[in-house]
Amino acid sequence: MVIQNYSLGPIDLASIIPYVAMGTILGFILLIVPFVIWFERVVIALMQDRLGPNRVGPRGLLQTIADGVKLFFKEDLEPAAVDRSLYYMAPVLALIPALAAGAALPFASISLRMADGSVKSLPLVAGNVNIGILFILALSSLQVYGIVLAGWASNNKYSLLGGLRSSAQMISYELPMSLAILTGILMSGSLNLVDVVNSQAGSILDWNFFKLNPATGFFFPLGLIAGMIYLVAMVAETNRAPFDLPEAESELIAGFHTEYSSMKFAMFFMGEYASMLVVSGIATALWFGGWHAPFDFVLWNWIPGGIWFLAKLTFFIGVYVWLRATLPRLRYDALMNIGWKRLLPLSIVVLFAVATVDAFFFTKDTPAAISAPATPPSGTLTPMAAPGGGQ
Amino acid sequence: MTLAIFAFGGLAAVSVVSAILMVANRNPVRSALALVANFLVLAVFYLTLSAEFIAAVQVIVYAGAIMVLFLFVIMLLNLGSPEALKERGGLQAPIAAVLALIFFSILGAAGALGTALPKSQATHATLNTGGTAETIGRALFDPNQPWLFPFEVTSILLLMGIVGAIVLAKRRI
Numbered sequence: 001m002v003i004q005n006y007s008l009g010p011i012d013l014a015s016i017i018p019y020v021a022m023g024t025i026l027g028f029i030l031l032i033v034p035f036v037i038w039f040e041r042v043v044i045a046l047m048q049d050r051l052g053p054n055r056v057g058p059r060g061l062l063q064t065i066a067d068g069v070k071l072f073f074k075e076d077l078e079p080a081a082v083d084r085s086l087y088y089m090a091p092v093l094a095l096i097p098a099l100a101a102g103a104a105l106p107f108a109s110i111s112l113r114m115a116d117g118s119v120k121s122l123p124l125v126a127g128n129v130n131i132g133i134l135f136i137l138a139l140s141s142l143q144v145y146g147i148v149l150a151g152w153a154s155n156n157k158y159s160l161l162g163g164l165r166s167s168a169q170m171i172s173y174e175l176p177m178s179l180a181i182l183t184g185i186l187m188s189g190s191l192n193l194v195d196v197v198n199s200q201a202g203s204i205l206d207w208n209f210f211k212l213n214p215a216t217g218f219f220f221p222l223g224l225i226a227g228m229i230y231l232v233a234m235v236a237e238t239n240r241a242p243f244d245l246p247e248a249e250s251e252l253i254a255g256f257h258t259e260y261s262s263m264k265f266a267m268f269f270m271g272e273y274a275s276m277l278v279v280s281g282i283a284t285a286l287w288f289g290g291w292h293a294p295f296d297f298v299l300w301n302w303i304p305g306g307i308w309f310l311a312k313l314t315f316f317i318g319v320y321v322w323l324r325a326t327l328p329r330l331r332y333d334a335l336m337n338i339g340w341k342r343l344l345p346l347s348i349v350v351l352f353a354v355a356t357v358d359a360f361f362f363t364k365d366t367p368a369a370i371s372a373p374a375t376p377p378s379g380t381l382t383p384m385a386a387p388g389g390g391q
Numbered sequence: 392m393t394l395a396i397f398a399f400g401g402l403a404a405v406s407v408v409s410a411i412l413m414v415a416n417r418n419p420v421r422s423a424l425a426l427v428a429n430f431l432v433l434a435v436f437y438l439t440l441s442a443e444f445i446a447a448v449q450v451i452v453y454a455g456a457i458m459v460l461f462l463f464v465i466m467l468l469n470l471g472s473p474e475a476l477k478e479r480g481g482l483q484a485p486i487a488a489v490l491a492l493i494f495f496s497i498l499g500a501a502g503a504l505g506t507a508l509p510k511s512q513a514t515h516a517t518l519n520t521g522g523t524a525e526t527i528g529r530a531l532f533d534p535n536q537p538w539l540f541p542f543e544v545t546s547i548l549l550l551m552g553i554v555g556a557i558v559l560a561k562r563r564i
Contacts, residue, residue: 083418083420086420086421086424130523131443131444131447131523131524134444134451135447137447137451137455138434138447138454138455139450141451141456141459142454144455145424145427145459145462148463149420149424152420152462152466163466164463164466167459167462167466168463170459171459171463174456178451191524
């Protein structure tokens with residue numbers, strides 16, 4: 001589907017795409033969260049052979065909105081002897097990084113017919129930056145502060161334990177997650193998420209998760225292993241079952257958000273679901289072909305890319321819910337053992353293997369722009385001149 | 392131009408204030424947080440200099456990993472209360488003042504405090520490629536560049552640090 005690049009004076013459709021994308025992703029994350037919560041409750045209810053929410057709206061669809069209204073009008077409790085500024089800052093710090101990380105997430109692509117008749121394919125992404133995945137990693141590494149500070153500031157030993165657990169857990173699982181992401185980057189050859197998605201164009205076998213090795217012609221499950229490591233680490237990073245140790249209700253009351261009520265609690269809740277959506281979006285873009293259809297022939301590729309992205313996102317949310325309904329919570333030492341003794345060595349081995357395959361079996365055609373400057377541009381990376389030397 | 396100066400001024404103010412807060416705060420957790428704020432502002436400074444890769448790495452490594460470990464240790468050792476780390480006077484403040492004086496006089500002698508600073512030679516082209524992961528990777532790993540050896544030495548230093556930590560923590564493995 002090609003859209004004419006309408007223009008109104010100096011503004012044309014192509015130039016407002018980042019703003020449209022920003023509004024879309026922000027609005028999507030904020031508005032879809034109630035329905036994700038509803039989806040989770042209904043699916044878990046079905047898995048546990050009970051009815052689930054069914055009073056407010058059709059099939060309980062408005063239950064979460066009713067809960068939100070209730071939270072909004074609840075009393076805003078503040079326990080004695082809390083560290084006030086940090087206590088109020090923590091929920092914000094838990095929500096904002098998750099929302100900001102969505103800025104570098106490309107979720108669809110749009111074809112525009114330019115004024116000169118050429119057709120240009122533009123990605124729908126708020127910030128098409130060439131360090132896209134690093135930007136998201138940086139923001140997701142900041143997310144732990146919300147939980148740690150909530151645990152510390154609320155002056156409650158259960159909260160503190162939850163915060164401690166969370167910081168240890170998120171540091172531990174950030175390593176395998178980063179190494180798995182690095183593997184995916186190596187397979188795609190770019191840090192820019194748009195380029196990563198474009199490198200997976202074609203059928204399902206071109207996705208990084210299922211990628212065939214074109215050099216040897218056999219199924220090479222390295223992407224599969226790294227992708228599974230990412231999926232495990234992403235569940236741990238978002239503190240979801242079976243890795244929900246920071247808020248384990250059977251041992252820590254509610255962990256880091258024990259002392260939070262009303263909208264502050266709602267913000268933690270929103271932050272958790274927003275980061276679920278964002279890490280699922282990264283999984284989609286990095287391993288499962290982003291907005292590309294699984295099969296590149298008629299009927300499949302008629303469906304717009306945004307729909308495919310949404311379908312894949314829904315699949316990962318479904319996996320989250322499925323895990324929560326079926327797996328018991330891990331013991332803490334088991335959690336640490338899995339992170340440090342299983343996932344980390346495995347991800348290093350996979351990274352090494354992918355790098356080796358890359359170096360010896362692929363002859364990559366480097367674009368002229370990359371291979372041309374053998375020396376870096378002068379003035380940027382040459383040893384710094386002595387002060388006053390530039391005159 | 393003026394907008395850039397205002398942006399720089401705002402960022403500089405935040406970075407100086409957060410640095411002062413980091414030293415002056417009685418509460419270790421707040422000191423750590425002020426340091427995180429300082430790291431974040433530093434990352435934005437890198438961004439304004441078109442060094443986007445360094446900016447992202449700055450946030451990931453310092454703000455995201457090292458400072459979380461700091462907070463973890465502070466909370467684990469229960470140093471969170473303001474009284475836990477009270478320092479008695481001593482010679483620290485006067486020595487720091489002398490060192491700061493020496494530092495600023497060196498800066499002044501080198502001409503860094505005046506207005507006659509050398510102008511940047513960067514063009515749009517160098518700015519667009521200068522801070523990418525690719526340029527930095529080529530500078531670090533290309534044998535024709537002078538940075539390969541320092542890079543290797545630094546990585547051996549880090550390896551020594553890791554081995555040393557394990558030896559100290561686990562005498563018998």
